[in-house]
Amino acid sequence: MELFLGIEGGGTNTRAVLAQADGQILGVGWGGPSNALFVGREAASKAIKQAISQALAQKRERLKCKVIAACIPGVNKELLQLTLKPLMEWEHLILCSDTLSALQAGLGPEGVGVVVSSGTGSFAIARNKKGDIAVVGGWGPLLGDEGSGYYIGLLGLKAIIHAADGIGPPTCLTRAIIERLGLTNPLELRRVAYSGVLDRKSIAELSQVVMVMAKEGDKAALSIIKKAAWWLVVMARAVVRKAGLENEIPVVFVGGVARERVIVEIFKRYLDKLLPGAVYTPPLFPIELGSLLLAYKEGGISLKESTLHQVKTTYSSILKSI
Template identity: 35%
Template sequence: MTMYDDTPLQATTSAESYYLGVDGGGSKTLAVLVNAQGEEVGRGLAGSSNYTGVGLESAVSNIYAAVQQARNVLDPHSPIAKAWLGISGLDRPADHAALIPLLKDLAATVYLTNDGELGLSVLPDAVGVVLIAGTGSIALGRNARGLTGRAGGWGYLLGDEGSGYALGIQALQAAVRAADGRGPSTILLERILQFWQFQQPEELIGAVYLNTDKAQIARLSTCVLQAERDGDALASAIVQNAITELVLVVRTVAAKLDFTVEQALPWHWVED
């Protein structure tokens, strides 16, 4: 369960008040700081803040690193009135309980939600469906009655179909099958070796099993998309499967919230 407040964050009349937004994904964390007039005054970028992927310590450290970069333009004592942190992987009460004590000092008021809530906020009246397809994948929605629904977001072992990680791992599987001769030839093998600057397919073993950074595998999605554009049949099949899965999660959320086929469905795509 996540916490969400649909009341817009109101700026105060004080010129010294600032407002912070944090988009924490599986690959990167973006922090943006604005003044009371809504003008951007600073931004920062750091690594993943999905603590289910990188651990609590690393996730919190990356959040603070991104926020500190954004704050570098300010006096160290300048207050932040309100902060909205949308963090991927934040789905259960236990997640909220683990993170909020470590992040509550970022601002006088801190809102901590799943990153999908950030996407919903850009839709008119926050009604519609947001699809996030980055290192992981998830769709969240809200209808005009305030009911919410979601599909996907189960993580790389249970789901995340259509995500960058799913594209990357399927490409690796196709590549090693081709290397063995167990599967069709594919330029994915060559592209992945080039991307990671490897000489032999056997080097893939260490890169996958000795590295816990899911974002590294997710970045191989660029190889898949390039190979698909170059006409590789296996890459095309992987991309088409991803599209099918992403459409399915959007349709599933829309059905849960009684969005009809006849009405125009507000939606927002977020690439992590």
């Protein structure tokens, strides 16, 4: 049986999924963040290795994959080959954008509509009936990533600074974030902010604190979540225009941030308001399977109903067994 491997990397973690051509998933693995632009080549390579090793765990022999598809921002083919060589062999290795794997998993191989992704970073991608693809966002933490976990975490930090300076209202975020960072006082942020402690990932993780405080009704936290949801819908609207989509447009919302009901509800409300043609839709596949689906596509495997079913059921049973 031919083997296929999908690798998804990003600012938060790395996932690898090994599967047969019939949709039977054989192994799943996790690693740390692998966007080499932000964590460096070495850490990225280590995270990818760890994820793959775990996915291959039960295979004793040296495997050969028909197709490996990797969607890891900031990683080039040369680094990928160096990383994979000690672990396995392959016939085809393709490097794709993480926007494309999100589209693949969110709407299926040929689906028309929009996928909005908000994890550590953020972007929106759309496909129209002709198969044309448009992307908005994905500019990284300095220039873009509005509505992302990083954006939410950073606004959380700014909210407690503004409270300390008397520019913004007092907020429960102060105590919650200061405690999460192991500090005793907001003024200590001045020291840690530029010492490397507050890297992209750890700022994005603070978004969880902001979500919790928003759920508990903190006004500053809720206002941040609203801003983030607004940006994500504005990105969806911009990508809809770019792709020339019209009427009853499926909009899928994915990524770590989209796991929180508090932002999903606000996202839906803005969607109704700003993009009346939108139909909020769950992703067709677990979003971390996007690269595997791209590997199938590259290998000429048509995703029949039975294959899709096999992918979904074996993936969920593997997750349960871990």
